[in-house]
Amino acid sequence: MLQSLIFDMDGTLFQTDKILELSLDDAFNHLKSRNLWNGPTPIEKYREIMGVPLPVVWEALLPNHSNEIREQTDAFFLERLIENIRKGKGALYPNVKATFSFLIENNCSIYIASNGLPEYLSSIVKYYNLDRWVTETFSIQQIKSMDKSDLVKAIIQKYNIKNAAVVGDRLSDIKAAKENGLVAIGCKFDFSKDEELAQADIVIDNLIQLQTVLLDIKEPESTVF
Missing domain, CATH: 1.10.150 (DNA polymerase; domain 1)
Structure with missing residues (x-):
């Protein structure tokens, strides 16, 4: 894993x-x-x-x-x-917390890399108590280039990550994975586009599927669930 x-x-x-x-x-x-x-x-x-x-x-x-x-x-x-x-008007996607618990139980560390501003990200993490599982949340504002690939690279370097995947719904997430030698897992969710997801190694339509696909990952290959 x-x-x-x-x-x-x-x-x-x-x-x-x-x-x-x-x-x-x-x-x-x-x-x-x-x-x-x-x-x-x-x-x-x-x-x-x-x-x-x-x-x-x-x-x-x-x-x-x-x-x-x-x-x-x-x-x-x-x-x-x-x-x-x-005010509680937002929501996490289904199975976020269950998936995070599974990952931590299986010694898989969790990070967030977002184009959102730090205050915005902090409010989500705090409201949903995500810091119970998430090691650190990173904002694109921390990177001069404002490029997600560079943000992911910074996470890799800070935590000496060797074997990981980027999970996201847009092309910037997929490129961030590919350009850093990581597995690209695309999420077929609300804002995703099929032509972008086609470039991912794996595509899921529910986060709970990570519990299955992660156990089988050896090297990137296109799979749709």
């Missing part, structure tokens, strides 16, 4: 869609109140780019706005996300 698993957060462990639209609506209604936005909240456009760092998100959603407005919107959006988490 693998020594470690490195998990993405949004769309892999945390059902971001449960608070995404609420928080994004809040952010764009705030822009409307300042006469800085007209029309509906661009939720579908956000879903298309889900998984990229937030500065990239605001460049895409607010292409005609200044960096100052983007930064203000980002800060407001983060506040609303955290508040909705604290």
